[in-house]
Amino acid sequence: MARSDLLIRGGRIADPAGDVLLPGDVLIRDGAIVEVASSIDADVPVLDATGLVVAPGFIDLHAHFREPGQEWKEDIASGSRAAVAGGFTTVCLMPNTVPALHDQERVRFVMARGREVGLADLRVVGAATIDIAGSKMAPLGEMAQAGCVAFSDDGHPILDSGLMRRILEYAGQFELPVVQHAEDTGLTRGGAMNEGVIATRLGLGAMPRCAEDIIVHRDIALLEITGGHLHIAHASSAVTMDLVREARERGLQVTCEVTPHHLFFDENWVASCHYDANYKMNPPLRASSDRDALIEACIDGTVDAIATDHAPHLPDEKEMGFGAAPFGVIGLETAFAAAVTVLLPHLSLPRLLRLFTTGPARVFGFDDRGRLEPGLRGDVVLLDPEAEFIYDVASSASRSRNSPFHGQRLRGRVVATVSAGRLVHGGGNRLH
């Protein structure tokens, strides 16, 4: 298959395992990396990476493509286009579709649709409980056989402590993580934003931060007796970061992800956006001190991955009033730029890229991607970390437009994306 042979030449290679950028070429044959060296010649199509940074394709641990069931918001094709436009060559999809992805057939359906579309490698996080209803355990083993990469009821927390214990225990035998949406919903009922003086002024229902902290606390306490791997989805609280650090010191297998929007924005944006529900997501934008703690945790390595929680909703759905609007924002196409804008002053580019590559690969156990090494998948992105632009959501490949980054000045552009050796986004003028 000639199209999956590609020589990426003339760029500076960012190896997330190291901390420097070195000039070099990457040769891909049959969709897999065969050579990374300072200078390579081969009789295959050449992608000119002059002036750009060459990095492993990004891995998103957390996205919603709404298919099956809510294709008006997003489908696997449009979501895949948005993914590769944002540099993501692997996307792990959450199971809260309609119907929920709680058995082998549905897991296989989504992965097969992903292959038909053929842009990014789509993986599935299987539902932890039937219909993500939080009462009966889903067939975790069968879904693991079908290729799912983790289990979660994302969108809903697994509230029943006894059930969560069984799920952690049971999932452990497949060495797959349980991904928790940490929210004690008894504390957040009717809530729309972080609790505090801003919610009070705006008259919006309050969601206290401790709703997250309580569940993270509890799940770590469960992990002490169950073993296994707990992954905290979209962590938003400074306390969560402390709890994860401390649990790891005790040897527990706890990982966590943060979203680009929680790194970029805090609750003050809800006050200044005039009730724009594109700043409404769950967990909500937190206090500036929480945001600072998340940035610090990205720097010190507590955060394993930046995950988008890409959650498409149509404009009409978001324009029902802030309280009535659904939670969630899109984020695949702005994730890298948001991270560069916030983190590059504090982190070298290779270290920042770990949060998109080796970090998430380790969390979900992908050993065939996330680095630029012979034998791994030919997933590569070409980046211009210096490029500044004002984000216009109208340019998005998503079916939805619910981005809080619309109109923001951002730095860091994904110039081209190569998925298994095929150029799937940008770079047409650099292909020879």
Place this chain on the structure above:
Amino acid sequence: MIAESTGLARKDLLGLEELTAEEIRLILRTAREFREVLDRPIKKVPALRGLTVANLFFENSTRTKMSFELAQKRLSTDSIGFAVSTSSVKKGESLRDTAQNIEAMRVDMIVMRHSESGAPRRLAEMVDAHVVNAGDGCHEHPTQGLLDLYTMQERFDDLRDRRVVIIGDIAHSRVARSNIHGLLKLGAKVGVCGPPTLLPMGLPELGVDVYPHVEDALAEADIINVLRIQLERMGVPLFPSTREYASLFGITPERLENAGHEILVLHPGPINRNVELDSRVADAPGSVILSQVTNGVAVRMAVTYLLAKTRLEAGHGAL
């Protein structure tokens, strides 16, 4: 007959938080002149003839809606009502659809009540028409706040350094928020009092004192604004019973007596009699609770007039 030479230099009235003290004083001065019109045998002036107003009440309301409609009739506007609660629009129409339909009907002013905090703000940014917030969720109810200020000023000419305590469900009350902002801007000292479950976070940051005990609140208050109490919010009880609420926070003649000084008592209505407010207080001679209702019409006339005036002077019509 209206002495004020200028209107409000803003398109919309969405809340008291965004008004300056001077704007609030302008509205209250104008309301005083309209208040006199209401005591005339012919209670109507031609001031806003030709102005088209749509009253969009997405949430049930009797008093506020009547008060706005009356204020509009007194100013000779053409007003249309929009029976949202009985129409298909109640659920499932986005604010953008509402806005586009209203714009298409060439309406000059929209009075909006909505269960969602911020809905009038969103609407105001989508339409050229003036938008008046008639109460949005738990956010603000600016004309109620203004009529409360007006009523307080009838008793105490200057509210500076007067102690006003708002008693009841502060967390879910748009009346409380509009009172807090308006009173602070006019220099009053503002306190709140109620069960801890009904007090939202961040009140001290807003410059508001919290009184845990109603006796302490009454001991210091010149004015109290007693809010209507609701036992449940979304199925969650916020205090054990209305009987317990009455015994801990109800305003009775005995409690007022024990305060040892005269206290002006306001209530935005409708009253849960003998829960938050004892009937003997509500119906006492000199009670201003019904004056609030009359003043509400005058304040809403003033708001309507001052917003529309700028537009009319800009050539959209003649006064």
